[in-house]
């Protein structure tokens with residue numbers, strides 16, 4: 001199955017492509033967006049061009065998974081991802097995906113990250129038959145953790161990684177949140 005185009009009330013989620021590169025560059029050029037990511041600083045155009053190619057390559061690893069650009073009224077607002085696990089401690093590739101999201105700062109706090117993430121969860125469990133979706137972030141990334149909780153994921157572990165250039169707050173570790181298909185079905189049934 002190739003990567004699907006998905007829709008929510010406000011967002012159209014389209015598979016990431018070359019036409020989104022300039023938006024990715026704008027996103028990663030904002031130091032506030034990048035505060036808890038990578039080296040914790042804005043990225044150059046050249047750095048994002050390299051990452052863009054890696055992002056596109058995710059779609060060829062497991063059918064149906066990949067990056068999605070989110071458009072509201074035809075305008076790019078950010079990207080979402082469902083990616084197969086990349087480290088052994090994340091568990092098997094089969095049946096699993098890691099959820100992620102990154103939005104332009106002017107689009108924060110409008111319920112968009114959670115709206116897009118809910119649709120990716122539905123797509124993952126219903127259409128792609130995943131059994132578990134997880135997400136990771138720095139323990140100090142309050143906004144990301146709040147989004148994970150808002151969509152029904154639960155904190156499953158706190159762990160420590162060996163970073164070459166640790167960011168402020170990294171001594172508190174990384175957190176994993178997760179939701180199984182059964183938990184998602186129960187959560188959905190309880191949601192009006």
Ligand SMILES: CC(C)(COP(=O)(O)OP(=O)(O)OC[C@H]1O[C@@H](n2cnc3c(N)ncnc32)[C@H](O)[C@@H]1OP(=O)(O)O)[C@@H](O)C(=O)NCCC(=O)NCCS
Pocket residue numbers: 032033034036037100101102103104107108109110111112113114115136137138141142143144146147150
């Ligand atoms: C994380 C991020 C995507 C959240 O996007 P958003 O569109 O503002 O999130 P939403 O509006 O959907 O909010 C989801 C929930 O998180 C809460 N939330 C969002 N930002 C918050 C913050 N800074 N502090 C506390 N709660 C926050 C919202 O209140 C909402 O909770 P509720 O549904 O219980 O009311 C956005 O802040 C971002 O792009 N950050 C930079 C990139 C990043 O760190 N990505 C995650 C990497 S793992």
